[in-house]
Amino acid sequence: xDKKWAEAIELLExxxxxETKDQxxxxxxxxxxxxxxxxxxxxxxxxxxxxxxxxxEVYSPRDAIKAAAQMKLIADLEKWQQFLNARxxxxxxxxxxxxxxxxxxxxxxxxxxxxxx
Numbered sequence: 001x002d003k004k005w006a007e008a009i010e011l012l013e014x015x016x017x018x019e020t021k022d023q024x025x026x027x028x029x030x031x032x033x034x035x036x037x038x039x040x041x042x043x044x045x046x047x048x049x050x051x052x053x054x055x056x057e058v059y060s061p062r063d064a065i066k067a068a069a070q071m072k073l074i075a076d077l078e079k080w081q082q083f084l085n086a087r088x089x090x091x092x093x094x095x096x097x098x099x100x101x102x103x104x105x106x107x108x109x110x111x112x113x114x115x116x117x
Contacts, residue, residue, distance in 0.1 A: 005046055008039040009113050016106050029102070033090040036106050040087040043113060047073065061087075073116065083109050 015035040018028055044061040051058040051067035058064045061084055069077040086105050 002042075002046065005039075005042040008035070008042045009110065011035045012039040012106065013110055016103060016110065032103065032106060036102075036109065037087055037091055039113065040083060040109070043116070044084075046116075074112065076112075079108070079112065083112070 012032075012035040015028075015032045018031070040061075044064040047064035047068040048058045050071060050073060051064060054067070054071055056067045056070070058067050062081070065074070065077065065080045065084060068074045068080070074080050083105070086102065086109075090102070
């Protein structure tokens with residue numbers, strides 16, 4: 001993983017740790033959603049680079065996640081597909097995600113991402 005990826009993971013961790021007060025709940029959620037999106041984007045692009053180097057064809061985040069599982073970079077393909085689905089939902093529908101369940105998913109993503117270092 002590269003420097004930009006590490007910075008994105010640190011930013012996401014900071015966003016998740018931020019205390020949420022009622023008056024800024026929407027702002028905190030939006031910051032978490034954007035930080036998650038950026039961290040996820042850097043992660044799948046790192047998977048893509050690894051796949052390209054291994055001679056695998058990757059055209060999308062879903063392909064990159066499957067290639068990462070094939071290369072044994074990740075252990076739980078289904079979990080990473082959940083992260084992708086959450087990323088897609090957070091990008092297109094901030095209102096449709098419950099804050100507590102999204103925070104839990106971000107924490108799971110962070111745990112999995114830390115294993116990639």
